[in-house]
Amino acid sequence: MDVVVLGEPLVEFSTAASLDRADLFHLSFSGDALNASVAAAATGASAALVTRVGADEFGERLVRFAAGHGVDTRWMVTGEGSTGAYALGADPTGSRAFAYMRAGSAASRMGPGDVDRSPVSQAGVVLLSGVTAALSPSCDQAVRHAAATARGKVVYDPNFRSRLTGPEAARDVLEAVAPHAALVVPSCPGDSGPLFGTDDPQEVLRACLGLGARAAAVTMGAEGVLLGTEDGSVLHVPAIPAESVVDQTGAGDAFAGTVAGWLARGADLVQAVRAGTAAAAISLHGQGGTGRVATTEEIHALIGEAA
Numbered sequence: 001m002d003v004v005v006l007g008e009p010l011v012e013f014s015t016a017a018s019l020d021r022a023d024l025f026h027l028s029f030s031g032d033a034l035n036a037s038v039a040a041a042a043t044g045a046s047a048a049l050v051t052r053v054g055a056d057e058f059g060e061r062l063v064r065f066a067a068g069h070g071v072d073t074r075w076m077v078t079g080e081g082s083t084g085a086y087a088l089g090a091d092p093t094g095s096r097a098f099a100y101m102r103a104g105s106a107a108s109r110m111g112p113g114d115v116d117r118s119p120v121s122q123a124g125v126v127l128l129s130g131v132t133a134a135l136s137p138s139c140d141q142a143v144r145h146a147a148a149t150a151r152g153k154v155v156y157d158p159n160f161r162s163r164l165t166g167p168e169a170a171r172d173v174l175e176a177v178a179p180h181a182a183l184v185v186p187s188c189p190g191d192s193g194p195l196f197g198t199d200d201p202q203e204v205l206r207a208c209l210g211l212g213a214r215a216a217a218v219t220m221g222a223e224g225v226l227l228g229t230e231d232g233s234v235l236h237v238p239a240i241p242a243e244s245v246v247d248q249t250g251a252g253d254a255f256a257g258t259v260a261g262w263l264a265r266g267a268d269l270v271q272a273v274r275a276g277t278a279a280a281a282i283s284l285h286g287q288g289g290t291g292r293v294a295t296t297e298e299i300h301a302l303i304g305e306a307a
Helices: 032-042 057-068 112-116 130-134 137-149 167-180 192-196 201-210 251-264 269-283 296-306
Strands: 003-006 010-015 026-030 047-054 076-079 085-089 098-101 125-129 153-157 215-219 225-229 234-237
Touching (some): 003 032, 026 032, 026 057, 032 047, 032 057, 032 125, 032 251, 047 057, 057 076, 112 137, 125 137, 125 251, 130 167, 137 153, 153 167, 153 251, 192 201
Parallel strands (some): 003 125, 125 153
Antiparallel strands (some): 010 026, 085 098, 225 234
């Protein structure tokens, strides 16, 4: 297996209006783990999602959706609890609000045993997230166990969500995972403010490397990505402007999943990050987390234009 993602896929109810006024919602499927695994599969990598879904119609549809996007669903098992869901109002500025319906969900009941039943230890790249760790104490343990068990490259996205966790708890997970990580991908200021108390990407880079990560890619939205490695090299990778911005939901997940896929297929870190910026730009054209998934051909075309 090239890429293994651990986390919770969600039923997504999205609308172009604000949540306090919307009447009509579009049903799809999203969640950071699903978005990232779909993006990884779109690179041509073999990508699996390790999770639990509820024994309900939404769970069945979610598995079919993932399979339809090239994700290996053998480790998407049915478990106790419902399939998680969330609603979002699309906002091109990125200042959107989420309403989660995932408390006690099937995926929140995952633990280290789910890691042991999966191909985490054999994967080329294992993609982990702070969202997954924040779902429950057992999920927190699963993320830490996956980081320690993985023999391939670990990519960690802190993906801080204030409705799920607090800064201290999120920082604790980051400190535990970073020494195992080939790459940490914090956003600035979304992750950096709560976790490091700064919106200076240089300081964020130094902090991540200081925690033991071998490399860090600090994503800065329209300002691009600041990429640094443990040997002291630092490179600014410019953002690729989107032709249009419909919704920013899932752009960071598209970045992380694409980077993981490219790394697993043999690309170097700079190539993988550039591909991730292209995938993120393309994802902005669609509504919801999986509304627009970049193809390999599109990524190559954008990277070529930006070179």
